[in-house]
Amino acid sequence: GQQLNQSPQSMFIQEGEDVSMNCTSSSIFNTWLWYKQDPGEGPVLLIALYKAGELTSNGRLTAQFGITRKDSFLNISASIPSDVGIYFCAGRRNTGTASKLTFGTGTRLQVTL
């Protein structure tokens, strides 16, 4: 099945550092969602983006909806140990039967103290 290109695949960072990850697609999406998933749990919604160019923050997290509607990025500032997990982007077209979510391949974030 289709997956969005998400990078980096994994990253080790030191506590306190800023993190940046992005997601790209060959197709246009109407909505971008960012999720965090802990081992054995379901994805938890972090940020939802609805308009091209939109920049949205949720605490230390900031995400942007690309102008072309084919990409999005997520930044985490001043990382802490509980940021460890896998981050997924997801695109949604919101058009009738095409309203399913298409997920990225995930970015595994590991934080060293």
Place this chain on the structure above:
Amino acid sequence: KAGVTQTPRYLIKTRGQQVTLSCSPISGHRSVSWYQQTPGQGLQFLFEYFSETQRNKGNFPGRFSGRQFSNSRSEMNVSTLELGDSALYLCASSPYPENTEAFFGQGTRLTVV
């Protein structure tokens, strides 16, 4: 407000058996989608239900089926289980199909032996 509830959390079945998984969406949400998550394929869309009707179906064999009840609760069924069906099955809840946000349950971990 209670979140998305999936039951059971864990399941072990043998090849050839069938299995039924259950999902109760967030109260007031009428759209339920199902996803399969495996290490190799990531998160893949199975199907989406709204008002007891299947609106969208992913690229999975006919052994995978689902339904939605009048109270929006949904079940998915997998018949003639194969080893490759071992996965985390996730249910997502949205107020409407085209709604931008989707909230996931904790998932059902299915192991086929």
